[in-house]
Amino acid sequence: MKVAVLGYGTVGFGVVEMLKKAEGLEPGPVLVRPGKDDEPFKVTSMEAITEDPSVDVVAEVMGGVEPAFSYACAALKAGKHFVTSNKALVAAKGPELAKLAEENHVAFLFSAACGGGVPFLHNLSLAVQSDEILSVGGILNGTTNYMLDQMQSTGMSYADALSDAQKLGYAEADPTADVTGLDALRKIMLACAVAFEVLPVEGLLHEGIDSFSAADSSYIQSKGFACRLIASGGKAENGSVYAYVEPVLFDSSAAERSVLKNFNMAKYNGKNAGRIVMIGQGAGRWPTASAVLRDCSDICSGRRIMMKPSCKAGSADNSACVHRYLVRVPADVALPLPIKEKEAVGESCYLITDAVSVQAMHEAAKALRENGASVFFAAIGE
Amino acid sequence: MKVAVLGYGTVGFGVVEMLKKAEGLEPGPVLVRPGKDDEPFKVTSMEAITEDPSVDVVAEVMGGVEPAFSYACAALKAGKHFVTSNKALVAAKGPELAKLAEENHVAFLFSAACGGGVPFLHNLSLAVQSDEILSVGGILNGTTNYMLDQMQSTGMSYADALSDAQKLGYAEADPTADVTGLDALRKIMLACAVAFEVLPVEGLLHEGIDSFSAADSSYIQSKGFACRLIASGGKAENGSVYAYVEPVLFDSSAAERSVLKNFNMAKYNGKNAGRIVMIGQGAGRWPTASAVLRDCSDICSGRRIMMKPSCKAGSADNSACVHRYLVRVPADVALPLPIKEKEAVGESCYLITDAVSVQAMHEAAKALRENGASVFFAAIGE
Numbered sequence: 157m158k159v160a161v162l163g164y165g166t167v168g169f170g171v172v173e174m175l176k177k178a179e180g181l182e183p184g185p186v187l188v189r190p191g192k193d194d195e196p197f198k199v200t201s202m203e204a205i206t207e208d209p210s211v212d213v214v215a216e217v218m219g220g221v222e223p224a225f226s227y228a229c230a231a232l233k234a235g236k237h238f239v240t241s242n243k244a245l246v247a248a249k250g251p252e253l254a255k256l257a258e259e260n261h262v263a264f265l266f267s268a269a270c271g272g273g274v275p276f277l278h279n280l281s282l283a284v285q286s287d288e289i290l291s292v293g294g295i296l297n298g299t300t301n302y303m304l305d306q307m308q309s310t311g312m313s314y315a316d317a318l319s320d321a322q323k324l325g326y327a328e329a330d331p332t333a334d335v336t337g338l339d340a341l342r343k344i345m346l347a348c349a350v351a352f353e354v355l356p357v358e359g360l361l362h363e364g365i366d367s368f369s370a371a372d373s374s375y376i377q378s379k380g381f382a383c384r385l386i387a388s389g390g391k392a393e394n395g396s397v398y399a400y401v402e403p404v405l406f407d408s409s410a411a412e413r414s415v416l417k418n419f420n421m422a423k424y425n426g427k428n429a430g431r432i433v434m435i436g437q438g439a440g441r442w443p444t445a446s447a448v449l450r451d452c453s454d455i456c457s458g459r460r461i462m463m464k465p466s467c468k469a470g471s472a473d474n475s476a477c478v479h480r481y482l483v484r485v486p487a488d489v490a491l492p493l494p495i496k497e498k499e500a501v502g503e504s505c506y507l508i509t510d511a512v513s514v515q516a517m518h519e520a521a522k523a524l525r526e527n528g529a530s531v532f533f534a535a536i537g538e
Numbered sequence: 539m540k541v542a543v544l545g546y547g548t549v550g551f552g553v554v555e556m557l558k559k560a561e562g563l564e565p566g567p568v569l570v571r572p573g574k575d576d577e578p579f580k581v582t583s584m585e586a587i588t589e590d591p592s593v594d595v596v597a598e599v600m601g602g603v604e605p606a607f608s609y610a611c612a613a614l615k616a617g618k619h620f621v622t623s624n625k626a627l628v629a630a631k632g633p634e635l636a637k638l639a640e641e642n643h644v645a646f647l648f649s650a651a652c653g654g655g656v657p658f659l660h661n662l663s664l665a666v667q668s669d670e671i672l673s674v675g676g677i678l679n680g681t682t683n684y685m686l687d688q689m690q691s692t693g694m695s696y697a698d699a700l701s702d703a704q705k706l707g708y709a710e711a712d713p714t715a716d717v718t719g720l721d722a723l724r725k726i727m728l729a730c731a732v733a734f735e736v737l738p739v740e741g742l743l744h745e746g747i748d749s750f751s752a753a754d755s756s757y758i759q760s761k762g763f764a765c766r767l768i769a770s771g772g773k774a775e776n777g778s779v780y781a782y783v784e785p786v787l788f789d790s791s792a793a794e795r796s797v798l799k800n801f802n803m804a805k806y807n808g809k810n811a812g813r814i815v816m817i818g819q820g821a822g823r824w825p826t827a828s829a830v831l832r833d834c835s836d837i838c839s840g841r842r843i844m845m846k847p848s849c850k851a852g853s854a855d856n857s858a859c860v861h862r863y864l865v866r867v868p869a870d871v872a873l874p875l876p877i878k879e880k881e882a883v884g885e886s887c888y889l890i891t892d893a894v895s896v897q898a899m900h901e902a903a904k905a906l907r908e909n910g911a912s913v914f915f916a917a918i919g920e
Contacts, residue, residue, distance in 0.1 A: 174810060178668035273811040275664070279657050285838070286560035286831035411796035411817065428556060429655040429828035433817035435793065446811035449668035456667070458840015 159452055160184040160205045160236070162227055163218035164198065167241060167268075170445030171215055178449055180456045184211045187227075202227050206234035213237040213455060215448050217268075221248045232256045232264070237460075239451045241268030241444055247342040250355055251467050258465040265451040265462045270343040271296060273443025274436040275450060276422035280350050281462045287426035289351040291390030296343040298418035298438030299326045299334040300365050300385045305416050307373045308382055314369060326418050326439065337364035337385060337401035344387035344399050348472075349463050351389070351424065354397045356472035361518045362401040367532040372484055375506060376534070381405035381482075383534055384412045388477070390425075396473040400514050403534035405482060410537060474514040479535035481517050483507045489529045493520050508536070541834055542566040542587040542618070544609055545600035546580065549623060549650075552827030553597055560831055562838045566593045569609075584609050588616035595619040595837060597830050599650075603630045614638045614646070619842075621833045623650030623826055629724040632737055633849050640847040647833040647844045652678060652725040655825025656818040657832060658804035662732050663844045669808035671733040673772030678725040680800035680820030681708045681716040682747050682767045687798045689755045690764055696751060708800050708821065719746035719767060719783035726769035726781050730854075731845050733771070733806065736779045738854035743900045744783040749914040754866055757888060758916075763787035763864075765916055766794045770859070772807075778855040782896050785916035787864060792919060856896040861917035863899050865889045871911045875902050890918070 159175055161168050164186050175183035185199045185208060193200050205211055214231035216238070218224050224245045231238045238257065240246065246253070246266045257264035267278045283289060295301050302324070303317040312320070318335070321327040333339040341362040349355035365385050376383055386404040391397060406412045411433065415421045420438030425431050437443040485491055487505045494510040509517070514535075521531045539562060543553050546568050557565035567581045567590060575582050587593055596613035598620070600606050606627045613620045620639065622628065628635070628648045639646035649660045665671060677683050684706070685699040694702070700717070703709040715721040723744040731737035747767055758765055768786040773779060788794045793815065797803045802820030807813050819825040867873055869887045876892040891899070896917075903913045 170810070174668055181668065273808075274814065275661050278664075279661065282657070282660075282832050282835055282839075283828070285835040286556055286563065287828050409796065409798075411793065414791065414793035414796055416791075426655075426828060428552070428824040428831075430819040430822075430825050431817075432656065433815075435813075435815035435817075437812040440812075442810040443812050446665070446669050446808060449810075450664050453664055453667035454839075457664075457842070460839070 157212040157452070157456055158182050158184040158210050159213040159215050160186070160208070160211045162187045162214060162216040162224070164188050165217070166441045167217040167444045167448070170441040171217060171448050174445050174449045178453065181452050184208065202230050206230050206236065211236055213239060213452055215452065216240040216242055217448065218242065219244065221245055225249050228253055229256060232260050232262060235260055235262055237263040237455050239448055240266045241448055243269040243342045243346060247345045250346065250349055250463050251469055254463040254465045254467055263455045263460040265454065265459070266346065267451045267462070268444050268447035270346045271420050271422045271434070272298065272436070272438035272440065273446050274420050274422050274434045274438065275447065276434055277346065277350050277462060278450060278454065279432070279434070280347060280424050283424065283426055283429060284351060287428045290425045290427060291388070292347040292351050292424045293344060293386060293388040294423045295384050295412065295415050295421040296387045296438070297334055297340040297385060298420055299331065301415060301420070302326050302418040304365060304368070304383055304385065307368070307370060308377065311370060311374065335364045335366045337362035340385060340387040340401045344389045344401065348389040348397055348399050349467050352391055352397050353464050353467045354470040355467055356397050356399045357469045359472040359474065360399055361474050361514060363403065363518060363521070363533065365403060367530065368403065369532065372532050375501060376405055376482065380407055382413045384415065392473060392476045394476065397470065398474045398477050399472040400474050400477070402514070404537045405534045406537045412537070477514040478511040479514065480511050481509045481533050481535055483509060484532040485524065486529050489524060491520060491524070493517065539594040539834070539838055540564050540566040540592050541595040541597050542568070542590070542593045544569045544596060544598040546570050547599070548823045549599040549826045549830070552823040553599060553830050556827050556831045560835065563831070563834050566590065584612050588612050588618065593618055595621060595834055597834065598622040598624055599830065600624065601626065603627055607631050610635055611638060614642050614644060617642055617644055619645040619837050621830055622648045623830055625651040625721070625724045625728060629727045632728065632731055632845050633851055636845040636847045636849055645837045645842040647836065647841070648728065649833045649844070650826050650829035652728050653802050653804045653816070654680065654818070654820035654822065655828050656802050656804050656816045656820065657829065658816055659728065659732050659844060660832060660836065661814070661816070662729060662806050665806065665808055665811060666733060669810045672807045672809060673770070674729040674733050674806045675726060675768060675770040676805045677766050677794065677797050677803040678769045678820070679716055679722040679767060680802055681713065683797060683802070684708050684800040686747060686750070686765055686767065689750070689752060690759065693752060693756065717746045717748045719744035722767060722769040722783045726771045726783065730771040730779050730781050731849050734773055734779050735846050735849045736852040737849055738779050738781045739851045741854040741856065742781055743856050743896060745785065745900060745903070745915065747785060749912065750785060751914065754914050757883060758787055758864065762789055764795045766797065774855060774858045776858065779852065780856045780859050781854040782856050782859070784896070786919045787916045788919045794919070859896045860893040861896065862893050863891045863915050863917055865891060866914040867906065868911050871906060873902060873906070875899065
């Protein structure tokens with residue numbers, strides 16, 4: 157099968173190089189910006205790809221919703237299989253693309269959009285066919301995991317950890333989506349869409365690591381904890397889907413603590429399979445390219461569906477998910493949640509709440525911040 | 539697709555129940571022993587399955603090489619896809635079955651034979667198509683992991699841990715294959731066959747946990763280590779395949795230490811994907827049945843090949859794999875290997891070797907044991 161590639165940046169280059177060596181696959185034309193077509197295999201118009209009858213698969217690795225969405229529609233309508241690493245695209249337009257793929261009898265796969273090199277969505281979509289998935293989640297953002305690991309293993313400040321992550325190419329020039337948890341949220345949206353046939357687009361909650369300080373790091377370590385940024389999704393007992401991102405504290409027995417540097421850990425819990433955990437590199441040229449290539453090989457083998465065409469956009473309900481939380485607030489600020497323990501440290505106060513809902517915790521933090529208070533919170537992992 | 543099941547024990551029952559609910563799959567006839575056919579869906583002759591045109595897939599979960607091998611051949615020759623959880627069968631007859639499946643244009647998949655519920659071989663066989671696999675391995679035997687975890691977390695003796703594992707149904711009445719490492723060895727043979735197109739059947743080395751005592755457990759813990767039974771396979775620089783099983787000691791930073799109870803941890807290292815780790819339940823009715831079902835769903839999607847028809851039986855060469863080892867010998871016995879450290883504990887002596895080959899270590903232990911000495915050894919994990 158011949159695979160056309162949209163984008164020739166870090167990942168695109170990796171995809172083309174891997175296609176040259178892969179069984180049953182070969183690289184086709186590569187779409188680049190006008191003026192960048194300095195080699196014969198590069199083209200500057202999408203038509204050159206959709207109208208090329210030798211192209212079987214279009215692999216998009218440009219990022220962003222547009223023009224990626226228009227290109228995806230054009231590829232699917234032209235009867236080309238479509239593979240993407242673009243989580244923003246799938247989070248915004250996944251169900252539409254899944255329907256379009258079905259109508260045109262072609263594949264729509266997006267393993268590389270969640271977990272980088274970790275074959276998480278691939279396995280999840282296969283497990284769904286014969287098992288009931290109860291929950292999904294894990295460490296889905298490598299940039300913040302790298303920063304948290306640096307801060308906790310060396311005592312580095314948040315600003316230094318961010319600057320380090322940028323120097324290493326893990327964090328974008330604008331790291332907002334990573335550090336606020338939005339990137340991890342998009343990934344858990346995709347996992348929910350695959351696992352539960354609902355792409356949650358409302359009622360979502362995300363807390364990142366941008367309130368986590370070196371002082372917080374040293375406090376939680378003194379209590380035997382380590383902090384990771386965790387995305388969680390699942391089916392609540394009332395049938396609704398929950399989906400949220402927040403920092404979580406783990407004690408020394410937790411496998412999450414062994415996930416270091418920019419690694420990801422993705423999990424699902426199947427009614428029959430039990431808990432399945434996958435760890436690997438969450439980003440980078442070759443891990444991401446390898447996920448794109450696995451999807452292409454999977455199309456060779458006959459696979460067509462990752463998100464079912466019946467998948468619909470819907471609301472998340474995080475009111476039934478409860479955790480105890482560690483919360484840092486200024487010493488003179490009261491947290492309007494049931495408190496079990498309290499410890500003053502300098503001008504801050506660390507509180508441990510009773511079990512409260514994710515909804516209640518995120519709303520309380522938001523209200524305090526609107527009043528100008530600096531707040532850090534993290535769920536206490538069970 | 540209709541799936542006939544060979545065997546109606548723990549796993550067979552699980553497979554039939556899961557088939558009733560799976561998308562695109564339904565249970566067909568179930569082969570049982572004569573006299574056990576007390577329900578209409580049970581049959582006692584393989585012909586009733588091979589001659590039933592409504593059967594698309596045969597799933598074998600009986601175990602043992604015969605009659606499973608004859609049944610597998612009959613199923614493949616009759617044009618039925620063949621799925622198995624039987625590692626002894628695939629380790630003994632895999633390449634023959636892979637060729638027979640190709641000749642008859644049907645699938646031969648065996649995910650459930652390695653890692654239980656962990657979708658290891660499935661992902662490995664997909665990764666092989668576009669990535670170069672450098673190494674495979676991990677904790678592939680749940681029974682011994684459960685025993686090691688019990689001994690190290692509670693100080694339990696080997697005999698008590700074994701008896702516990704038997705009570706819980708993890709260990710067979712005859713636990714030899716588990717505790718000597720033979721079961722894990724068969725699994726790494728399969729992983730090598732999938733990853734490297736060589737099923738190593740000679741030159742293999744396996745050391746189990748049957749020499750590990752409560753005193754060893756307490757000694758290694760005092761040094762900050764924990765012991766796991768690790769299967770290792772890979773491609774050496776000279777192109778030969780290595781494959782061996784032995785206890786390995788891990789310090790507190792290792793992810794292996796968080797693999798508790800009867801869980802498995804399977805890993806591969808891809809040139810592009812990097813290190814991919816998968817953790818899940820290695821055995822039990824539902825995890826194993828879920829792996830069988832995933833293979834069936836995968837056949838629905840078009841997949842046919844796990845072990846390539848070009849895979850050949852071959853020799854392993856473990857002479858180029860080197861580790862430092864911790865070795866316990868009787869105080870009056872000399873170990874004919876280069877020693878770096880030495881500590882006497884009662885009538886035993888714990889030694890730490892220089893880096894020596896796996897081959898040399900296993901042979902030295904064998905020679906000492908032939909002279910009646912009690913020896914425990916474990917590689918020191920890097």
